[in-house]
Amino acid sequence: MSAADPSFVRFVAVSKSFGPVRAVQDVTLDIAQGEFFSLLGPSGCGKTTLMRLLAGFEMPGAGTITIDGADMARCPPHARPVNMMFQSYALFPHLTVGDNIAFGLKRQGLARAAIAARVEEMLRLVQLDGLAARKPDALSGGQKQRVALARALARGPKVLLLDEPLAALDKKLRKETQGELKRIQQESGATFIVVTHDQEEAMALSDRLAIMQAGQIEQIGTPRAVYAAPATRFVAEFMGEMNWLPTENGPIGVRPEKLIVEIKPTEGADVWLCATVTDVRHLGAQVSVRLKTQQGQSLDAQLPTSSLMVGDAVQVGYRRADAHVLEA
Amino acid sequence: MGQRFDKGTRFDKGRALIIGLPALWLGLFFALPMLVILRMSLSDPASAMPPYRPVLDWSAGWEGLLAYVQALDLENYSTVFTDGLYLSAFLTSLRIALLGTVLTLLVGYPLAYAMARAPRSWRPLLLALIILPFWTSFLIRVYAWIAILRSEGLLNQMLLGLGVISAPLEILNTEIAIQIGIVYSYLPFMVLPLYAVLEKQDASLVEAACDLGSPRWQAFWLVTLPLSWPGIIGGCLLVFIPVMGEFIIPDLLGGSDTLMLGRMVWTEFFSNRDWPLASAIAMVLLALVMVPIVLAQRRGVA
Numbered sequence: 323m324s325a326a327d328p329s330f331v332r333f334v335a336v337s338k339s340f341g342p343v344r345a346v347q348d349v350t351l352d353i354a355q356g357e358f359f360s361l362l363g364p365s366g367c368g369k370t371t372l373m374r375l376l377a378g379f380e381m382p383g384a385g386t387i388t389i390d391g392a393d394m395a396r397c398p399p400h401a402r403p404v405n406m407m408f409q410s411y412a413l414f415p416h417l418t419v420g421d422n423i424a425f426g427l428k429r430q431g432l433a434r435a436a437i438a439a440r441v442e443e444m445l446r447l448v449q450l451d452g453l454a455a456r457k458p459d460a461l462s463g464g465q466k467q468r469v470a471l472a473r474a475l476a477r478g479p480k481v482l483l484l485d486e487p488l489a490a491l492d493k494k495l496r497k498e499t500q501g502e503l504k505r506i507q508q509e510s511g512a513t514f515i516v517v518t519h520d521q522e523e524a525m526a527l528s529d530r531l532a533i534m535q536a537g538q539i540e541q542i543g544t545p546r547a548v549y550a551a552p553a554t555r556f557v558a559e560f561m562g563e564m565n566w567l568p569t570e571n572g573p574i575g576v577r578p579e580k581l582i583v584e585i586k587p588t589e590g591a592d593v594w595l596c597a598t599v600t601d602v603r604h605l606g607a608q609v610s611v612r613l614k615t616q617q618g619q620s621l622d623a624q625l626p627t628s629s630l631m632v633g634d635a636v637q638v639g640y641r642r643a644d645a646h647v648l649e650a
Numbered sequence: 651m652g653q654r655f656d657k658g659t660r661f662d663k664g665r666a667l668i669i670g671l672p673a674l675w676l677g678l679f680f681a682l683p684m685l686v687i688l689r690m691s692l693s694d695p696a697s698a699m700p701p702y703r704p705v706l707d708w709s710a711g712w713e714g715l716l717a718y719v720q721a722l723d724l725e726n727y728s729t730v731f732t733d734g735l736y737l738s739a740f741l742t743s744l745r746i747a748l749l750g751t752v753l754t755l756l757v758g759y760p761l762a763y764a765m766a767r768a769p770r771s772w773r774p775l776l777l778a779l780i781i782l783p784f785w786t787s788f789l790i791r792v793y794a795w796i797a798i799l800r801s802e803g804l805l806n807q808m809l810l811g812l813g814v815i816s817a818p819l820e821i822l823n824t825e826i827a828i829q830i831g832i833v834y835s836y837l838p839f840m841v842l843p844l845y846a847v848l849e850k851q852d853a854s855l856v857e858a859a860c861d862l863g864s865p866r867w868q869a870f871w872l873v874t875l876p877l878s879w880p881g882i883i884g885g886c887l888l889v890f891i892p893v894m895g896e897f898i899i900p901d902l903l904g905g906s907d908t909l910m911l912g913r914m915v916w917t918e919f920f921s922n923r924d925w926p927l928a929s930a931i932a933m934v935l936l937a938l939v940m941v942p943i944v945l946a947q948r949r950g951v952a
Contacts (some may be wrong), residue, residue: 379857399860400869412858416876425872429863477863 327390330355330513331376331481336385338371345371347537349385353515353530358507360516360524363534364560369517372534373483376515377406390480400429405479409486411470413458419445419469420454426477444472447506464495471503475510482507484516488523500526521561525549533557555648564646565621567595572647580644581623583611583630584637591639597621599634613638684936691929692722702926726930736914736931740938743911746825746900747893750832754889755882757833758840762881763874765841766848777845780838792831792902799827799903823905831899836892840885847881848874883946891939911935 331353338346346368353359361369374380375387378399387394389403405426414422423444427437445451448468458466467490474482487503488496504527507514518524524531525545532542533556541553552558555575564575587594600620601612609628613621613636621638630636693702704721707714730736765776783791798804799822806818821827851874859869893899897912904910911931918928 377857377861379860398865399857400863400865404861406858406861408854408858410852410854412852412854414855414858414873425859426862429868473858473862 326355326357328352328354329388330357330390331515332386332388333372333375334386334388336372336375336382336387338368338375338380338383344537346375346382349537349539351532351539351542353513355390355513356511358504358514358516358527358529360518360528360531361534362518362521362524362531362560364519367534368537369519369534370485371537373406373485373515373517376481377404377483378402403480404483405474405477405481406483407470407474407485407487409489411458411466411490413466413469413473415458417457418454419450419456419458419461422458422469423454423473423476425473430477440476444476447475447509448472448502463490463492464499467491467499471506475506475512478510479512481513481515482510484514486518487516489518489520496523503527525561533560535560552646552648558646558648563622567619567621567645568617575646575648576640576644578610578622578624580640581621582639582641583613583623583625583628584639587637587639590641592642593645594637594639597636597638599630599632599636602628602630602632687929687932689722690926691726691933692724693926693929694721694723694725695924695926697923700925701923726927727934729927730930730934735909739909739911739914740934742909743894743935744938746828746832746908746910747890747896750829750836750893751886751890753829754833754836754840755886758837758844758885759878759882761837762841762844762848765845766851773849780841780845784838788835789898792835792898795827795831795834795903796822799830822903825904825908827903828900828908831903832889832893832896835899836889839888839892843884843888844878844881847878847884851877883949887942887946890942894939895935 329352331351333349333351336346336349337344349368349372361372363369371380375382376389376394378394378397381395392403394402414425417425420441423441424437427440432440441454442451445454448471450465450468450472453461453465453469458469461469467487471484471487474484484503488499491499500523503514516524516527528545530542530544531548533540533548535556541548541557548557549561552561552564552575558564558575563578565578565581566573566575582588582591584590595615595617597613597615599611600614601610603610603612607626609625609630611623611625611628611630613623615621615638623638690702693704695701696703704718706718710717761780765773765780768776796803800806801818801820801822803822805821806815809815810818821830855873855877856866856869859873860866864872895912895915896910897916900908900910900913901916915928915931915935918924918931
């Protein structure tokens with residue numbers, strides 16, 4: 323097998339407006355074959371529009387979109403090598419689970435036996451064996467989610483689009499399903515593109531992610547790289563917590579887990595500030611401590627353990643290497 | 651335990667009232683008149699007041715009741731089923747009602763579909779436009795069609811003026827005029843249930859069908875249409891049932907040779923003063939329209 327194409331899905335200078343609203347502005351983005359890629363951002367940032375442009379439900383006002391080298395400009399949704407898992411799942415309520423999964427296969431004109439075999443295979447993949455005859459109404463939320471995934475994967479799409487795939491599940495199920503999604507992506511070998519507003523989900527799942535705001539991409543990279551070196555203030559705040567400290571060269575950002583709290587300054591940090599503990603919360607594996615500096619600045623620190631009490635006078639420090647200088 | 655029992659009886663009293671009131675209403679104004687018609691349909695016509703026999707003689711006691719029951723028979727029904735006139739009126743009604751329902755569906759579905767897909771802010775206005783004709787008398791609206799359809803009417807004048815036709819079309823007093831009247835008058839009854847179903851449909855279902863390889867028309871055929879069955883059946887029942895007994899539209903717009911059941915009932919009742927036969931026709935009509943209702947309820951959609 324040839325090496326994975328690094329520009330398997332390609333957006334070049336793509337823009338899309340709805341009336342006066344510029345939903346996507348001049349987006350250029352390459353997604354590699356077999357990659358698990360997340361489009362991350364707050365609601366209204368354009369991530370869903372970007373996905374709908376790829377599925378063919380919207381047409382770009384400017385720019386080109388290619389999938390596996392083929393220009394999608396004149397390609398209607400039903401002819402694209404892309405399948406989508408809808409946020410609402412969009413299961414056909416009048417069809418059984420089996421017929422829902424078979425829907426796309428029938429459109430390919432496969433033989434009856436081949437369709438039945440593929441439906442079985444898909445049901446096994448999402449661990450819903452034996453539920454083929456059920457109607458969607460008779461399924462739990464988690465089961466519906468799996469049927470939607472199986473239906474979208476059944477045609478063996480080159481690219482699978484997942485619109486907030488875990489948003490409708492409860493927290494425990496979401497954790498389980500994250501692992502499940504990752505396994506299924508590796509087994510199917512398809513390129514997965516997930517739209518989500520949940521940064522933890524995006525970090526846990528993605529090989530790479532793009533953070534969007536106001537129709538534009540703020541930063542693209544691996545979750546670790548983006549977290550460790552956010553390119554903008556928006557990214558820094560969207561990807562986890564950030565403390566902002568005023569300096570003469572403008573504000574610098576330090577992650578809560580990079581703050582060091584001691585009774586006296588030590589070698590462990592380059593810069594120390596005097597502060598008072600205003601709140602201590604034990605969160606099980608770690609302790610969240612809120613501090614107030616002498617300048618009146620509130621800081622959040624995350625420490626592995628701590629015997630600090632509210633009112634304690636402490637030194638709070640950080641290493642220069644952990645400080646981010648970012649434009650607003 | 652006792653407290654629970656008390657609560658139960660109080661609840662049951664409330665429930666009895668809630669169920670009892672409409673039941674009483676239906677009994678008084680629906681079941682009782684129906685029984686009167688049924689009993690009349692088993693009687694014989696008479697030149698008297700009331701114009702049917704037998705009449706129950708309460709003073710004769712049990713024997714009077716016995717004589718009364720023995721005098722009832724199914725003669726009117728046998729007339730209805732054997733006289734070719736009534737049979738052909740049944741078939742005409744059935745044909746016109748079926749065709750009228752299909753035509754109304756063909757006009758109503760695209761209308762309801764367009765309304766359901768229209769921008770959300772337009773929908774109340776569009777709905778109001780569909781309901782608006784109800785503010786005018788049904789009779790007047792059907793009369794208006796005479797002015798439009800007759801030889802010197804608006805339609806012919808327009809078509810002649812445009813040079814589309816050289817001689818006026820004879821539409822009034824034909825079945826075409828009846829069908830136009832039916833589609834016009836019953837369109838809202840078709841559109842409203844269809845709109846209710848289509849408007850609720852999740853737009854992402856059609857997108858999902860397209861995404862899974864269906865062109866737009868196929869997505870409509872495989873998803874939108876099957877999911878609108880309840881609306882289609884509901885709308886068709888709401889049109890078919892009243893059209894079966896429709897009297898005004900065939901009377902005003904149809905020719906004298908188009909015999910529909912509603913007209914038969916009217917003629918027997920008022921012209922021939924044969925109340926029992928008119929009642930028998932009405933009962934058969936009732937039985938006939940019950941069939942599609944029962945079928946629809948079996949399928950659990952009505």
